[in-house]
Amino acid sequence: MAPRVLISDALSPAAVQIFKDRGIEVDFQPALGKDKDKLAEIIGNYDGLAIRSATKVTPKILANATRLKVVGRAGIGVDNVDIPAATAKGVIVMNTPFGNSITTAEHAIAMMFALAREIPAADASTQAGKWEKNRFMGVELTAKTLGIIGCGNIGSIVADRALGLKMKVIAFDPFLSPERALDIGVEKVELDELLARADIITLHTPLTDKTRNVLSAEAIAKTKKGVRIINCARGGLVDEAALAAALESGQVAGAAFDVFVTEPATENPLFGHPNVICTPHLGASTTEAQENVALQVAEQMSDYLLRGAISNAVNFPSITAEEAPKLKPFIELAEKLGSFAGQLTDTDIKSVRITYDGAVAGLKIKALTSAAVAGLLRPALSDINVVSAPSIAKERGIVVEETTREVAGDYESLVTLTVVTDRIERSISGTVFADGRPRIVDIKGIKVDAEFAPSMIYVTNEDKPGFVGRFASLLGDAGLNIATFALGRDRQGGDAIALVEVDGRVPAELLAKVQGLPSVKQAKPLVF
Ligand SMILES: NC(=O)C1=CN([C@@H]2O[C@H](COP(=O)(O)OP(=O)(O)OC[C@H]3O[C@@H](n4cnc5c(N)ncnc54)[C@H](O)[C@@H]3O)[C@@H](O)[C@H]2O)C=CC1
Numbered sequence: 001m002a003p004r005v006l007i008s009d010a011l012s013p014a015a016v017q018i019f020k021d022r023g024i025e026v027d028f029q030p031a032l033g034k035d036k037d038k039l040a041e042i043i044g045n046y047d048g049l050a051i052r053s054a055t056k057v058t059p060k061i062l063a064n065a066t067r068l069k070v071v072g073r074a075g076i077g078v079d080n081v082d083i084p085a086a087t088a089k090g091v092i093v094m095n096t097p098f099g100n101s102i103t104t105a106e107h108a109i110a111m112m113f114a115l116a117r118e119i120p121a122a123d124a125s126t127q128a129g130k131w132e133k134n135r136f137m138g139v140e141l142t143a144k145t146l147g148i149i150g151c152g153n154i155g156s157i158v159a160d161r162a163l164g165l166k167m168k169v170i171a172f173d174p175f176l177s178p179e180r181a182l183d184i185g186v187e188k189v190e191l192d193e194l195l196a197r198a199d200i201i202t203l204h205t206p207l208t209d210k211t212r213n214v215l216s217a218e219a220i221a222k223t224k225k226g227v228r229i230i231n232c233a234r235g236g237l238v239d240e241a242a243l244a245a246a247l248e249s250g251q252v253a254g255a256a257f258d259v260f261v262t263e264p265a266t267e268n269p270l271f272g273h274p275n276v277i278c279t280p281h282l283g284a285s286t287t288e289a290q291e292n293v294a295l296q297v298a299e300q301m302s303d304y305l306l307r308g309a310i311s312n313a314v315n316f317p318s319i320t321a322e323e324a325p326k327l328k329p330f331i332e333l334a335e336k337l338g339s340f341a342g343q344l345t346d347t348d349i350k351s352v353r354i355t356y357d358g359a360v361a362g363l364k365i366k367a368l369t370s371a372a373v374a375g376l377l378r379p380a381l382s383d384i385n386v387v388s389a390p391s392i393a394k395e396r397g398i399v400v401e402e403t404t405r406e407v408a409g410d411y412e413s414l415v416t417l418t419v420v421t422d423r424i425e426r427s428i429s430g431t432v433f434a435d436g437r438p439r440i441v442d443i444k445g446i447k448v449d450a451e452f453a454p455s456m457i458y459v460t461n462e463d464k465p466g467f468v469g470r471f472a473s474l475l476g477d478a479g480l481n482i483a484t485f486a487l488g489r490d491r492q493g494g495d496a497i498a499l500v501e502v503d504g505r506v507p508a509e510l511l512a513k514v515q516g517l518p519s520v521k522q523a524k525p526l527v528f
Pocket residue numbers: 075076077097100101104149150151152153154155172173174175176204205206207210211232233234258259281282283284285
């Protein structure tokens with residue numbers, strides 16, 4: 001069945017065509033994002049959801065999204081998507097991190113000119129027939145200091161344009177390296193210095209716990225008197241009420257806002273002030289940017305739904321379309337190795353070590369590790385998945401370690417998973433054979449050769465004569481057919497294991513009888 005995608009915001013129709021061309025069924029309902037009840041009602045019919053900023057992907061929407069595999073944001077900010085809830089559900093969330101950056105930077109520059117020359121007010125006055133030539137006295141931008149808070153993709157494009165205007169550019173961004181600052185021609189400063197020196201401040205950070213109210217009343221009080229403030233990033237970066245008061249007192253000479261704490265913004269503390277310019281979240285609204293992000297999100301979502309390729313996901317490592325088919329059997333192997341260990345582990349897991357030997361070490365091991373951890377924890381937490389596994393392991397204090405060794409040993413690729421609890425340390429290794437099927441090749445240092453089957457019995461015993469016969473008889477007496485039988489031991493008369501595939505569920509009474517056989521140390525049913 002072809003995957004189905006819902007577009008619930010006003011994306012460029014270019015996205016619809018891409019989905020159709022790629023053989024994906026697509027419903028284009030550009031106003032649906034505003035109707036959360038209707039969205040919740042129908043979301044269960046879709047594998048993908050493509051959005052801009054109007055659609056809020058809440059836990060309630062996700063709870064109904066039984067088929068949903070991917071949310072694609074045609075834009076940058078994903079703060080309208082509940083990422084932890086999507087991650088817990090195994091839904092990949094991807095954005096288009098560059099498609100609208102130039103356009104948004106240009107909007108900030110447009111806002112800067114509009115503020116400097118009061119263009120909206122002058123326009124309104126002129127068109128009202130007033131010709132108030134003496135009312136509007138602007139400021140020149142040349143040689144003024146622009147303070148950029150958040151100098152990432154958009155901030156650095158703004159810096160580039162401002163340098164072209166012969167402005168001095170200073171930036172506060174804790175993650176901006178001195179080399180990069182030098183490269184893009186900005187002076188890296190601390191926030192207080194930026195506040196004290198900037199004639200114009202422009203914000204370009206995401207909204208996070210750290211950036212919320214970065215321009216608080218206290219910060220605004222530290223600005224240069226007559227500063228102008230531009231926010232084309234996210235509502236909430238500036239305390240709107242404090243800014244309104246600072247505009248009133250003259251501390252701030254003007255503010256240009258594209259984004260607001262509450263959107264759609266129909267009322268706001270800034271509205272109505274003569275030195276305030278507002279636009280309705282238009283930063284990304286150019287035909288070029290919208291075409292870019294729509295095409296990109298549709299390509300990315302199609303690649304994921306059709307080929308398992310992941311790019312620009314905010315909650316999973318990237319996997320290219322070329323890597324996806326190579327990774328697939330190893331993801332299955334890693335998940336099953338994890339599941340094997342998880343089914344044998346009854347106590348608290350302290351840590352898990354995953355070693356990748358040979359060719360597999362060259363693949364995207366982050367994805368494999370996530371799969372292994374999902375398999376490991378699934379017996380305890382049924383709704384864990386490959387996407388949510390790393391954050392769940394972290395929440396539970398489980399240390400996850402990865403090691404890669406590109407040199408191959410007995411196998412072209414070998415994945416070894418070692419689980420450590422308070423009581424034991426247990427390792428299991430597997431590989432993928434040329435047929436693409438995962439195999440178990442080593443358990444606790446004992447060589448075996450077994451496939452993962454839907455129903456299995458795992459037995460550890462002392463290597464003594466008579467065990468295999470008695471074991472097989474018990475299964476036969478219980479009417480349970482043996483499909484395959486793998487044996488291994490560390491040495492003659494030492495520790496041995498049996499891994500048996502059976503046709504059907506293993507009854508508890510039978511397991512108890514196997515457990516009671518002489519020389520048996522442990523007998524466990526396994527399902528894959
Ligand atoms: N108005 C609109 O329509 C649009 C708004 N945006 C907004 O612009 C924001 C920035 O976009 P990009 O530049 O592409 O993101 P980016 O991730 O490339 O840059 C963000 C920068 O903020 C910095 N940062 C993070 N925490 C910080 C902190 N506590 N203090 C100072 N700097 C901090 C980061 O180090 C990074 O350099 C987006 O998060 C989005 O919310 C993006 C596109 C359109």
